[in-house]
Amino acid sequence: MRYESQNxxxxxxxxxxxxxxxxxxxxxxxxxxxxxxxxxxxxxxxxNVVRMIHTNALVVWLLLGFFGAAYFLIPEEAEREIxxxxxxxxxxxxFFFGALAAVAGYLFHIYADQxxxxxxxxxxxxxxxIVAALIFLFNISMTVLQGRKTAITNVLLLGLWGVxxxxxxxxxxxxxxxxxxxxWWYVVHLWVEGVWELVMASILAFIMLKMTGVDREVIExxxxxxxxxxxxxxxLGTGHHYYWIGxxxxxxxxxxxxxxxxxxxxxxxxxxxxxxxxxxRRDHPNKAALLWSLGCSVLAFFxxxxxxxxHTLSSVNFYTHGTQVTxxxxxxAFYGAYVCVNLAIMSYAFPxxxxxxxxxxxxxxxxFWLITSGVVFMTVTLTFAGVLQTHLERVNGIPYMDVxxxxxxxxxxxxGAGAVTVVGVLLFIYSIxxxxxxxxxAPTSLTTAPAE
Amino acid sequence: MSEILTKSTARNIFYGGSAFxxxxxxxxxxxxxxxxxxxxxxxxxxxxxxERGKRVWERNACFDCHxxxxxxxxxxxxxxxxxxxxxxxxDPAGAKQMIKDWMxxxxxxxxxxxxxxxxxxxxxxxxxxxxFLAWASRTNTQGWPPRKSK
Ligand code: HEM
Ligand code: HEM
Ligand SMILES: [Fe+2]
Numbered sequence: 001m002r003y004e005s006q007n008x009x010x011x012x013x014x015x016x017x018x019x020x021x022x023x024x025x026x027x028x029x030x031x032x033x034x035x036x037x038x039x040x041x042x043x044x045x046x047x048n049v050v051r052m053i054h055t056n057a058l059v060v061w062l063l064l065g066f067f068g069a070a071y072f073l074i075p076e077e078a079e080r081e082i083x084x085x086x087x088x089x090x091x092x093x094x095f096f097f098g099a100l101a102a103v104a105g106y107l108f109h110i111y112a113d114q115x116x117x118x119x120x121x122x123x124x125x126x127x128x129x130i131v132a133a134l135i136f137l138f139n140i141s142m143t144v145l146q147g148r149k150t151a152i153t154n155v156l157l158l159g160l161w162g163v164x165x166x167x168x169x170x171x172x173x174x175x176x177x178x179x180x181x182x183x184w185w186y187v188v189h190l191w192v193e194g195v196w197e198l199v200m201a202s203i204l205a206f207i208m209l210k211m212t213g214v215d216r217e218v219i220e221x222x223x224x225x226x227x228x229x230x231x232x233x234x235x236l237g238t239g240h241h242y243y244w245i246g247x248x249x250x251x252x253x254x255x256x257x258x259x260x261x262x263x264x265x266x267x268x269x270x271x272x273x274x275x276x277x278x279x280x281r282r283d284h285p286n287k288a289a290l291l292w293s294l295g296c297s298v299l300a301f302f303x304x305x306x307x308x309x310x311h312t313l314s315s316v317n318f319y320t321h322g323t324q325v326t327x328x329x330x331x332x333a334f335y336g337a338y339v340c341v342n343l344a345i346m347s348y349a350f351p352x353x354x355x356x357x358x359x360x361x362x363x364x365x366x367x368f369w370l371i372t373s374g375v376v377f378m379t380v381t382l383t384f385a386g387v388l389q390t391h392l393e394r395v396n397g398i399p400y401m402d403v404x405x406x407x408x409x410x411x412x413x414x415x416g417a418g419a420v421t422v423v424g425v426l427l428f429i430y431s432i433x434x435x436x437x438x439x440x441x442a443p444t445s446l447t448t449a450p451a452e
Numbered sequence: 453m454s455e456i457l458t459k460s461t462a463r464n465i466f467y468g469g470s471a472f473x474x475x476x477x478x479x480x481x482x483x484x485x486x487x488x489x490x491x492x493x494x495x496x497x498x499x500x501x502x503e504r505g506k507r508v509w510e511r512n513a514c515f516d517c518h519x520x521x522x523x524x525x526x527x528x529x530x531x532x533x534x535x536x537x538x539x540x541x542x543d544p545a546g547a548k549q550m551i552k553d554w555m556x557x558x559x560x561x562x563x564x565x566x567x568x569x570x571x572x573x574x575x576x577x578x579x580x581x582x583x584f585l586a587w588a589s590r591t592n593t594q595g596w597p598p599r600k601s602k
Contacts, residue, residue: 033566034527034566037564037566037567042559042569043569043570046567047517047527047566048513048514048516048525048527049513049516051517051525112510113507114507114511115515116510117515117523117524120513173510175506176493176495176498177506177520177521177587178492178493178521178591179488179489180506182481182485182488220459221459224465224466225462225466227466231469231473235477236473236476239480242484243596244594245521245523245593246488246492247488248483248487249594251480318595318596318598319598321522321596322523322526322530323526324526327526397599399529400529400530401529404566
């Protein structure tokens with residue numbers, strides 16, 4: 001760590017990890033309700049409240065993680081301190097308080113009058129998020145404008161501006177359901193298959209730059225190529241959500257073609273990370289960060305790329321739309337791409353922020369394998385459930401509830417895998433927060449000089 | 453990729469191409485908007501009651517269990533076509549009453565069956581909700597959902 005203000009990242013990441021724990025615990029509660037629907041009193045803790053906490057907590061902690069990553073890497077890239085650390089803490093206070101208030105409020109059935117999936121936050125929380133985002137954008141834009149401009153900061157800034165701009169569509173909720181849905185995807189799809197991918201690619205590029213020692217020119221060229229394929233395919237790829245909501249039929253063609261091509265940037269990130277690590281041939285001591293980074297590109301490729309492609313052609317989606325296949329894909333895609341990239345940059349940065357050699361590497365890597373096997377197994381069981389559901393309900397015409405009764409076995413397996421995931425998450429948090437004096441395996445030679 | 457493509461060329465392709473695709477996307481959205489308002493949805497039938505019904509749907513986070521047009525949670529059945537499935541096309545008043553009665557009778561309490569909460573809705577809110585579901589069932593969704601008969 002070279003700049004004092006990089007320390008701001010710490011508080012963002014502590015907040016993120018706390019909400020991460022809440023997210024997976026509520027996932028586990030949701031999975032339990034699938035298996036034992038009468039366990040919790042429906043009027044106190046209905047499924048919809050559990051799900052909104054699970055999904056909102058996910059989005060909020062990932063955003064906190066991105067903010068933290070920006071505060072960590074921008075000083076090094078721009079070669080100067082963050083414009084105003086004070087504002088950064090104010091931003092954290094607003095955002096974190098808003099997030100906690102929203103989640104706590106959900107427990108008491110307080111959510112927006114015009115709630116929609118992922119956007120259940122009461123209006124004042126949404127406005128708080130926007131204020132926090134404006135403070136953030138001001139702060140990092142000032143830092144970058146006055147400092148060195150690199151491809152990594154360009155792409156990261158563009159991505160984060162996009163996050164804020166598309167969030168504004170959360171305020172628009174017309175009475176016409178079809179129009180409502182069309183613009184709802186401006187937030188949800190243009191986030192995860194657009195601007196968030198820019199953030200992800202730039203964080204990975206930063207990690208590659210630092211860990212492999214490959215030349216900056218090479219890395220930044222890759223970065224531009226990858227994000228170009230992201231937006232060329234992902235923007236019109238939004239069409240894969242416009243097949244059946246009352247939009248014109250041409251989206252079936254446009255959506256199918258462009259979203260099928262969305263696999264390209266994810267494949268590009270796999271090739272990129274592996275090529276850089278291979279090319280660099282540098283034995284970096286932070287093995288855990290490397291594992292998370294390579295895991296990130298590979299799992300994102302499977303979750304978003306392969307599982308996305310599975311149901312993205314309109315002829316397939318006609319049958320699978322809104323089944324457990326969607327939930328399977330949602331889990332592996334969010335995990336592989338955005339959970340992993342956050343945990344990768346945290347694993348890389350925390351030893352530097354704490355001014356010590358990488359620590360708890362074995363525990364950290366164990367947590368990678370636990371969480372990964374948990375999420376992959378959940379994805380596989382949900383895929384089986386979804387394919388069966390598609391066949392029985394959509395092809396054979398058996399009513400929804402009757403079909404669900406036959407899927408109990410898969411939901412039980414999902415619950416088991418979910419429990420493994422939660423254990424893995426707690427282990428990760430422990431391995432980051434509690435440095436130990438003696439390493440289980442000693443890190444190899446501590447390379448001090450960063451890549452450039 | 454070394455000399456064929458320089459970094460600044462890659463950057464320009466990225467910015468230019470993204471702007472290009474985004475412009476197409478905006479144009480198509482604008483067209484889709486007009487298509488929805490004029491063709492695929494029942495704009496004339498979008499009454500105040502339908503709009504209020506949509507807000508009831510949102511205020512109670514129904515979509516965090518159900519899907520509508522296939523979107524939302526997958527914990528409970530699709531409702532975009534519930535009005536049709538309950539024969540609203542031939543007997544609208546009957547289907548509307550069925551929806552209202554359904555809401556009032558939850559949770560079922562049946563052991564082992566997923567439960568729907570009881571929402572304290574006024575008669576007016578129940579009416580609005582049923583109108584909203586009836587309205588939603590009239591949208592042209594390109595033939596989705598696939599249903600055998602019924
Ligand atoms: C990291 C990137 C991605 C993430 C985080 C992600 C996440 C999600 C989530 C959460 C949903 C469910 C939305 C809802 O209805 O509530 C969804 C739906 C969908 N995703 Fe992705 N996705 C990603 C990338 C992709 C890619 C690359 C493709 C195509 C190749 C794809 C294809 C689809 C399709 C077709 C649906 C609609 C499913 C349905 O009809 O029910 N996704 N995605
Ligand atoms: C890193 C871990 C996790 C991530 C990234 C994640 C992500 C998500 C996302 C994006 C959704 C919404 C998807 C959709 O509606 O299609 C969702 C829903 C859900 N998740 Fe998770 N989740 C995680 C862990 C868990 C765990 C450990 C469980 C426990 C079994 C779980 C259970 C559920 C349930 C029951 C739903 C609701 C599905 C429905 O709508 O019927 N999740 N999760
Ligand atoms: Fe999408």
